[in-house]
Amino acid sequence: MRYLSTKLLAGTVAGSLLVAAAAAQADRSDWPDNFTVGTASQGGTYFVYGSGWANLISDELDVSGGGEVTGGPTQNLALVHTGDIALGLTTMGPAAEAAAGQSPLAPGIAMDNVCALFPMYETPFSITALSSSGITSISEIPDGARIGFGPSASTSDTYFPAILEALGVDFERRNGGWTDLGGQLQDGLLDVVAFAAGIPIPAVSQLEVQTDVNIIEFTEEEQAQVLETFPVAAFQIPASTYNTLEEDARAVSMWNFAIAGCDVSESFVYEVTKLTMENNDKMRNVHRSAETSIPENIVHNRVLPFHPGAVRWYEENGYEIADDLKL
Numbered sequence: 001m002r003y004l005s006t007k008l009l010a011g012t013v014a015g016s017l018l019v020a021a022a023a024a025q026a027d028r029s030d031w032p033d034n035f036t037v038g039t040a041s042q043g044g045t046y047f048v049y050g051s052g053w054a055n056l057i058s059d060e061l062d063v064s065g066g067g068e069v070t071g072g073p074t075q076n077l078a079l080v081h082t083g084d085i086a087l088g089l090t091t092m093g094p095a096a097e098a099a100a101g102q103s104p105l106a107p108g109i110a111m112d113n114v115c116a117l118f119p120m121y122e123t124p125f126s127i128t129a130l131s132s133s134g135i136t137s138i139s140e141i142p143d144g145a146r147i148g149f150g151p152s153a154s155t156s157d158t159y160f161p162a163i164l165e166a167l168g169v170d171f172e173r174r175n176g177g178w179t180d181l182g183g184q185l186q187d188g189l190l191d192v193v194a195f196a197a198g199i200p201i202p203a204v205s206q207l208e209v210q211t212d213v214n215i216i217e218f219t220e221e222e223q224a225q226v227l228e229t230f231p232v233a234a235f236q237i238p239a240s241t242y243n244t245l246e247e248d249a250r251a252v253s254m255w256n257f258a259i260a261g262c263d264v265s266e267s268f269v270y271e272v273t274k275l276t277m278e279n280n281d282k283m284r285n286v287h288r289s290a291e292t293s294i295p296e297n298i299v300h301n302r303v304l305p306f307h308p309g310a311v312r313w314y315e316e317n318g319y320e321i322a323d324d325l326k327l
Contacts, residue, residue, distance in 0.1 A: 030265040035065035038076035038088035041151050042069060043179025043206075045198030045289060046089050049120065052286030053258070053276070054087075060275050063268075072154030074098070074105055076259070081111040086264050087272075090114075091123055091155040091196075092255045093231050096303045104153055115262040115307035115327070117269065118276055119297035121198045121289040122253035124235045125160055128204055129192045130185060131212035138222055143170040145191040148181035155254065156196030163226055163252075164194065178203040186211055198256065198289035199241045208244045215242060217249035226252050255300040260307050262327060269309030277313065295319050 035057070039050030051067030058065045068085065070076055076088030077098040097103050101110040129135040141147075147164070150156035152175045161173055174181070174190060182203035184190045195201050207213050215237070218226065227234060235253035239245040258276075260269055276283060276293065283290035295314060298306075298321070305327050306314070314321055 027267050031063065031268045032086055032265065033064070035063060035087060036085040037065065037067045038070045038079050038085045039067045040070060040072035040076075040089070040154060040197075041177030041179070043177055043182060043201075043203040044072075044150070045121075045123075045201060045287060046072060048202060049198065049287045049289065050089050053283070056279075056282055056286065057272055057275065061271055071151045072157075073256075074103060074153040074155075074158065077103065077111055077114055078105045080259050080261050081113045083113070083261055083263070086261055087117075088259050089120065089256060090259050092257065092301065092303055093159060094155060095257070095259075096231070099303055104158070113262050114259050114304055115310070116298075116301045116304040116325075117258040117260055117273055117307055117310045118295070119293060119300055120256040120258055121292045122233070122235060123155060123196050123256055124199055124237055124251040124253045125156070125163065125194070125196045125232070126199075126201075126204075126237060126249070126251050127192055127194050127216040128185070128207065129214050129216060130188075131214050133191060133214070135192065135216065136214055137216060138164070138167055138169065138218065141169050141171070141192055145169070145171045146174055146189070147171040148174045148176060148184060148190045148193040150181065150194075150196065151175060151177060154196070156194060159230060159232075159254070160194040160196055163230060166225065166229055167222055179206075182207050196254070198287065199237060200288070204242060208242055213244055215244050215249055218251055220250065223250055223252060255297075257301055257304070259304065262305070262307060264307070264309075266307075266309040266312070269307045270312050271309075273307075273310045273313040277317075301325070 037050045037054040040046035054067045073090040073094040079085045080088045098111040181193050185193050232252040235251045237249040239247050277295050311321050
């Protein structure tokens with residue numbers, strides 16, 4: 001009798017697994033055959049975070065995909081909106097501009113096919129110079145300084161020049177990928193690099209291994225002035241972030257969110273959101289800035305609607321999404 005019961009149980013379990021497998025297969029009918037995550041330039045946090053996240057999705061959900069080098073948040077918004085890529089990473093400042101039809105890449109076109117998935121991390125705005133330059137504060141940046149602001153139309157390139165202008169800095173503007181700009185700084189072709197990227201920034205970590213650098217913080221007065229003028233928040237770069245820092249460094253920051261085309265499969269986005277939000281340990285292995293990639297931080301998006309697939313996961317798990325942030 002026990003043998004028959006065991007056989008019956010095994011048959012029942014096998015049947016359930018077959019049903020579950022069939023259901024899963026049916027649920028994937030509208031999934032993309034492959035996907036791309038829009039990141040930013042190599043040497044920046046977006047590239048590391050986005051490529052690692054893409055690999056996690058591909059491995060765990062068995063869908064071919066990967067990260068792609070792009071011009072960063074502003075371009076990612078445009079690529080997701082047009083459907084050229086399914087997933088991307090962006091910052092809330094450029095997202096607000098894109099939603100309002102004020103993107104520098106498509107003036108007058110409201111990018112309404114971009115939906116939020118989950119919070120990533122805050123992007124601190126930080127400044128690095130070689131120690132040999134003698135530059136230890138923003139006020140010491142010399143007139144006409146050659147400053148690298150990252151890729152054209154990136155978050156850094158969009159906001160940091162205006163921030164430094166507001167603080168009275170006169171400069172020559174240079175653009176490029178973070179790794180390239182770090183190399184130019186080391187070679188004396190730049191005086192300063194103004195970074196806006198999740199910390200630790202790979203290019204800065206690499207620089208301080210190879211040479212002596214100064215990581216320049218905002219004064220209290222400079223920080224207050226920037227907070228009053230720009231869509232940023234106060235931030236402290238922990239001293240543990242870089243070997244160069246002996247104490248926390250005062251800065252400002254802007255939140256980042258992962259995004260998807262609003263027309264991307266709801267069930268696919270649900271599984272992507274579930275995987276990401278339920279496996280923060282794996283996300284921290286991708287990049288340690290992902291320690292803030294948790295559902296409690298969805299409150300920092302007041303700009304983009306959440307994708308219906310993401311909404312379903314959040315509401316199933318007790319997180320409230322405001323009605324005006326649902327499609």
